Amino acid sequence: xxxxVSRREFLNLLxxxxxxxxxxxxxxxxxxxxxxxxxxxxxLRANNGKKVAILGTGISxxxxxxxxxxxxxxxxxxxxxxxxxxxxxxxxxxxxxDEIGNYQRCEWDxxxxxxxxxxxxxxxxxxxxxxxxxxxxxxELQVFVNESKTAWVQDDALNGGKPVRNTDYSSSxxxxxxxxxxxxxxxxxxxxxxxxxxxxTLLGMLRSFGDLNEDMLYKGSVRAGYGSGGFxxxxxxxxVIALRDLLKxxxxxxxxxxxxxxxxSGPLLMQPVGGxxxxxxxxxxxxxxxxxxxxxxxxxxxxxxxxxxAYEQNGVTELLKADYCxxxxxxxxxxxxxxxxxxxxxxxLNYIRRGKAYKAAFQAKERxxxxxxxxxxxxxxxAPIQQIWYPPHNIHGKKGVVLAAYNFGGAxxxxxxxxxxIEDLLKHGEKVHPNYRQMAEKPMTIAWHRMxxxxxxxxxxxxxxxxxxxxxxxxxxxxxxxxxGRHYLIGDQSTQHSAWMESAIQSAHYALADLDQRVRSxxx
Amino acid sequence: xxxxxxxxxLILSALCLPAVQAAEGDVGVEAxxxxxxxxxxxxxxxxxNMAVEAPxxxxxxxxxxxxxxxxxxxxxxxTHEQDTQGIAMRPMATKLSGESIEDIVxxxxxxxxVPAQATIEGDINQGRSAFQSCAACHxxxxxxxxxxxxxALAGQNDWYMVTQLKNFRAGFRGAHPEDTxxxxxxxxxxxxxxxxxVINVVSYINTLVK
Ligand SMILES: Cc1cc2nc3c(=O)[nH]c(=O)nc-3n(C[C@H](O)[C@H](O)[C@H](O)COP(=O)(O)OP(=O)(O)OC[C@H]3O[C@@H](n4cnc5c(N)ncnc54)[C@H](O)[C@@H]3O)c2cc1C
Numbered sequence: 001x002x003x004x005v006s007r008r009e010f011l012n013l014l015x016x017x018x019x020x021x022x023x024x025x026x027x028x029x030x031x032x033x034x035x036x037x038x039x040x041x042x043x044l045r046a047n048n049g050k051k052v053a054i055l056g057t058g059i060s061x062x063x064x065x066x067x068x069x070x071x072x073x074x075x076x077x078x079x080x081x082x083x084x085x086x087x088x089x090x091x092x093x094x095x096x097x098d099e100i101g102n103y104q105r106c107e108w109d110x111x112x113x114x115x116x117x118x119x120x121x122x123x124x125x126x127x128x129x130x131x132x133x134x135x136x137x138x139x140e141l142q143v144f145v146n147e148s149k150t151a152w153v154q155d156d157a158l159n160g161g162k163p164v165r166n167t168d169y170s171s172s173x174x175x176x177x178x179x180x181x182x183x184x185x186x187x188x189x190x191x192x193x194x195x196x197x198x199x200x201t202l203l204g205m206l207r208s209f210g211d212l213n214e215d216m217l218y219k220g221s222v223r224a225g226y227g228s229g230g231f232x233x234x235x236x237x238x239x240v241i242a243l244r245d246l247l248k249x250x251x252x253x254x255x256x257x258x259x260x261x262x263x264x265s266g267p268l269l270m271q272p273v274g275g276x277x278x279x280x281x282x283x284x285x286x287x288x289x290x291x292x293x294x295x296x297x298x299x300x301x302x303x304x305x306x307x308x309x310a311y312e313q314n315g316v317t318e319l320l321k322a323d324y325c326x327x328x329x330x331x332x333x334x335x336x337x338x339x340x341x342x343x344x345x346x347x348x349l350n351y352i353r354r355g356k357a358y359k360a361a362f363q364a365k366e367r368x369x370x371x372x373x374x375x376x377x378x379x380x381x382x383a384p385i386q387q388i389w390y391p392p393h394n395i396h397g398k399k400g401v402v403l404a405a406y407n408f409g410g411a412x413x414x415x416x417x418x419x420x421x422i423e424d425l426l427k428h429g430e431k432v433h434p435n436y437r438q439m440a441e442k443p444m445t446i447a448w449h450r451m452x453x454x455x456x457x458x459x460x461x462x463x464x465x466x467x468x469x470x471x472x473x474x475x476x477x478x479x480x481x482x483x484x485g486r487h488y489l490i491g492d493q494s495t496q497h498s499a500w501m502e503s504a505i506q507s508a509h510y511a512l513a514d515l516d517q518r519v520r521s522x523x524x
Numbered sequence: 525x526x527x528x529x530x531x532x533x534l535i536l537s538a539l540c541l542p543a544v545q546a547a548e549g550d551v552g553v554e555a556x557x558x559x560x561x562x563x564x565x566x567x568x569x570x571x572x573n574m575a576v577e578a579p580x581x582x583x584x585x586x587x588x589x590x591x592x593x594x595x596x597x598x599x600x601x602x603t604h605e606q607d608t609q610g611i612a613m614r615p616m617a618t619k620l621s622g623e624s625i626e627d628i629v630x631x632x633x634x635x636x637x638v639p640a641q642a643t644i645e646g647d648i649n650q651g652r653s654a655f656q657s658c659a660a661c662h663x664x665x666x667x668x669x670x671x672x673x674x675x676a677l678a679g680q681n682d683w684y685m686v687t688q689l690k691n692f693r694a695g696f697r698g699a700h701p702e703d704t705x706x707x708x709x710x711x712x713x714x715x716x717x718x719x720x721x722v723i724n725v726v727s728y729i730n731t732l733v734k
Binding site: 082083084096098100101102103281284285287288291293294296298299331332333335336337338349350352414415416417449450452453455 | 551552553554555556557561563564565566567568569571572573574575576578611612614615616617618619620
């Protein structure tokens with residue numbers, strides 16, 4: 001390498017100054033997880049009959065209603081949509097996708113395995129509150145396979161557009177990166193700062209990480225699968241993909257990283273058996289007729305001694321008077337609903353933007369991916385569809401639902417017609433699987449920016465990539481304080497880690513703790 | 525005209541029951557089959573929503589609303605790549621039937637005129653003199669003139685008028701060959717010299733609220 005790591009830089013890496021390793025030296029146990037991994041214990045003071053209005057039926061609202069109902073509060077939930085759950089939405093036979101200007105009804109086979117999690121799909125093992133409710137409400141979970149080395153990487157710029165197995169790509173990339181690092185250890189400056197044992201450990205790891213030969217060079221690896229043989233006969237290695245070729249695609253950033261976002265993602269995740277909305281219905285069925293559907297909130301007035309909420313039902317405006325109100329209506333939609341919130345509160349509500357996201361899925365005639373040795377995981381594609389997911393459940397069954405597009409942050413499908421979206425996903429998918437078009441039955445698509453009563457995906461607070469400004473932090477604090485001690489804004493919008501169910505639930509716990517404290521301090 | 529389906533509630537009163545097998549359809553109701561989606565973006569009874577840049581519809585003339593919905597549907601409006609807000613609106617309209625447009629127009633027509641709150645401050649005197657050329661079509665009090673195809677401006681969200689004037693000036697709106705009224709507006713908007721002039725004239729329109 002022309003510009004090897006200097007001795008000083010290397011010492012930095014070794015942990016002489018700050019960084020995470022400083023924590024290690026301070027003696028903190030690495031085994032501990034961040035505090036968020038412990039689900040909060042909710043013990044509300046039993047309360048007879050205080051009335052609570054809960055606006056929306058996102059997971060934060062359902063959590064709130066469930067905990068308050070258990071403690072004896074009298075809850076009413078108002079939901080604008082025909083269904084509960086907001087961004088936790090599963091599509092299966094008969095489901096309506098209420099996208100504005102693109103109404104769809106799903107006509108897949110009526111089979112419990114054939115579903116599509118159009119919103120949230122994956123539960124990480126440190127999302128303890130989500131897991132806690134799954135346990136409490138007896139929602140059966142199974143493992144979700146987030147990474148498969150046999151899935152594909154496809155980019156028109158790579159390998160003449162022909163797909164490459166994830167493992168071909170990642171083995172070669174790991175090999176070359178290891179080879180380069182091993183060479184830089186030959187640099188005497190760097191080497192002299194390591195003890196012999198450290199140097200051996202590091203080289204040993206690199207050899208194994210990259211599958212390097214004795215000369216610490218990468219000359220291909222059987223990790224990429226065998227060129228021929230492998231079981232009855234000796235296995236031969238496949239051809240190596242040259243580093244220059246690997247660098248023709250930018251998909252490396254997705255292919256090489258399965259753990260992101262504060263360990264929110266990883267090779268092992270979970271999903272409810274039968275669809276993410278099992279969690280929603282586990283709450284909603286228990287709450288029964290406390291939930292009013294197609295009852296959009298039309299006004300929220302905070303009073304001295306409570307909150308008055310107007311809503312519409314069957315064309316008639318009704319008034320709900322409550323002692324407290326918990327509101328998960330998306331902030332940018334709340335801006336279009338008359339209210340008497342303080343100015344700085346409305347300003348903060350107006351400030352939050354929404355990220356775009358879209359997904360698509362179809363019912364596959366046959367589980368064609370299994371014939372390609374794929375049993376789950378993600379294919380990465382450099383196209384608007386970005387990802388193809390294969391169902392990890394019902395292995396060797398007859399049909400399966402393939403997630404045919406998932407773009408988190410992208411807007412491409414938002415402005416496309418249903419026909420164009422379908423053609424786009426088939427066109428790009430068949431570059432990966434030649435029989436894709438023949439296999440695809442009844443594709444369904446969803447652009448969250450056009451979903452009725454949602455209009456977007458992740459709440460976006462920070463305008464700058466660099467992080468939250470002081471003003472943003474202030475506005476966030478404003479929204480976390482209940483208006484007049486009566487109106488609580490909940491949902492992942494009032495957390496600093498949006499687009500996770502865990503965050504939405506924790507926002508509810510935070511608000512409930514505040515309410516409980518107020519109730520306890522009231523004169524008896 | 526389509527009617528709102530009345531909700532058939534299939535709600536089960538299930539609290540206190542032991543673990544119920546959760547399934548879609550146990551709770552929830554039929555989805556609506558009409559195209560009355562406007563309030564999700566445009567706010568309750570069309571009061572407008574700044575957070576999603578959707579303007580006030582309450583009080584908008586039915587002939588103007590109808591023309592715009594038809595223009596969006598036909599791609600006469602909302603197809604210029606710089607017309608961000610128009611592009612966002614267009615897909616909502618592409619599938620509307622003539623019947624749906626009639627239904628929406630009647631529905632929106634049932635909402636009361638609610639003047640929007642002022643959010644901008646410019647030089648009202650400068651704005652007043654610039655407004656003279658607008659008044660020829662839009663009326664001295666910005667009350668609109670159906671015969672000339674010019675909508676009322678008084679009471680509309682000022683941030684929306686600012687965006688639209690800027691779009692007309694830049695040719696992001698009104699440049700489509702079939703946008704007859706839009707193209708008139710495009711040439712008229714050039715009379716406003718710069719963004720400052722746009723702010724001023726809209727600030728003056730804010731004073732005309734009935
Ligand atoms: C594509 C996608 C992928 C995701 N993937 C994951 C994942 O893998 N794992 C994960 O943990 N999370 C994921 N998330 C995020 C997760 O779904 C959300 O963080 C969580 O569901 C938000 O819940 P909430 O309580 O904030 O309410 P929301 O789900 O935002 O619900 C808001 C509710 O308000 C209702 N409403 C709107 N207007 C009105 C009105 N006027 N009156 C009454 N009600 C109204 C809506 O209908 C809705 O029910 C994903 C989200 C999306 C969209």
